[in-house]
Amino acid sequence: MGEIVLYGSIYSRTFTARWILEELALPYRVTEVSLRKRHQKSPRFLKLNPMGKVPALTDDRVVVTETTAICLYLADRYGLGSLAPAPDDPRRGPYLRWAVFATAVLEPAIYMREQALDPSGVGWGDCDTALGALESALSPGPWLLGDGFSAADVAVGAILSVAMFAGRVSGRPVLEAYNARLSERPAYKRAAEANWPPPPS
Ligand SMILES: N[C@@H](CCC(=O)N[C@@H](CS)C(=O)NCC(=O)O)C(=O)O
The missing domain is CATH 3.40.30.10 (Glutaredoxin)
Known part of the structure; x- marks a missing residue:
């Protein structure tokens, strides 16, 4: 390595x-x-x-x-x-789907809503539809692929978590519970501590 x-x-x-x-x-x-x-x-x-x-x-x-x-x-x-299903694993398709969804759909959809931009005709659609799609994928959960946490949860979870922290996404109990599960992970906590150090006093 x-x-x-x-x-x-x-x-x-x-x-x-x-x-x-x-x-x-x-x-x-x-x-x-x-x-x-x-x-x-x-x-x-x-x-x-x-x-x-x-x-x-x-x-x-x-x-x-x-x-x-x-x-x-x-x-x-x-x-x-x-963290990644093998190419011959039936979960590989959904895995790639939700990972790509993170930055190709979810992130621009959240941004466009925040900026009050018209989402009609754009490739990623509107924010409520994107959040609804994510909720369906997480039902029953606990992760996007069901029982197994994967790198798709990191790609999606990072965007969702920041959006929730900033108040750009709220009033979505399924997504709030998912975000709470994500933020309990030790790896999430270590990354968050390094990325958002307290400002110097
Ligand atoms: N699509 C990129 C976005 C990267 C991005 O926008 N990074 C920001 C920081 S969060 C940046 O480098 N901004 C500085 C700039 O655009 O000059 C990704 O997912 O990695």
């Missing part, structure tokens, strides 16, 4: 990458990319992610960006059969 380096920043979506790394109990080094100092736009970082956004992760020479891709990559490589 090579060295895993997480390029990220506190108070950012780096949380998701930290969470999956912690779930997999992988050793990793963190390189802080200061958003305040705009280091995400430095020529050096842009070589890793031309989008100029964190997180980015390197595993030896492999570069992965996009939070969902980081979850899927690490779970396949280091958690196949545990």
Whole structure:
């Protein structure tokens, strides 16, 4: 196994990458990319992610960006059969579906509602439909694939949890109970502590 380096920043979506790394109990080094100092736009970082956004992760020479891709990559490589169903497992389809849903549907749908933008005709639909779809997937739960927690729960859960904390999603008991279960996980707690340190006094 090579060295895993997480390029990220506190108070950012780096949380998701930290969470999956912690779930997999992988050793990793963190390189802080200061958003305040705009280091995400430095020529050096842009070589890793031309989008100029964190997180980015390197595993030896492999570069992965996009939070969902980081979850899927690490779970396949280091958690196949545990955090990622194997390709011939019937749960593989739903697993990929909900992982992709996280950043392709849920996140833009929440954002558009917050910004009061018209969701008609967009590929991800409206926020209530997206939240309703998620509720169906979690019934009966406890996780998206039923009994087995997976990297799809990390990808979806990170977005949902931040949205709930910020008050962008509320009044959804099924999702609130799911968020409570997620935040009880030791790996979630470790990632949250690292991502949201208390402000210096
Ligand atoms: N689609 C990306 C979004 C990454 C993203 O927007 N990161 C923010 C921090 S939470 C960022 O780097 N913002 C700085 C900028 O856009 O300049 C992912 O899921 O990884």
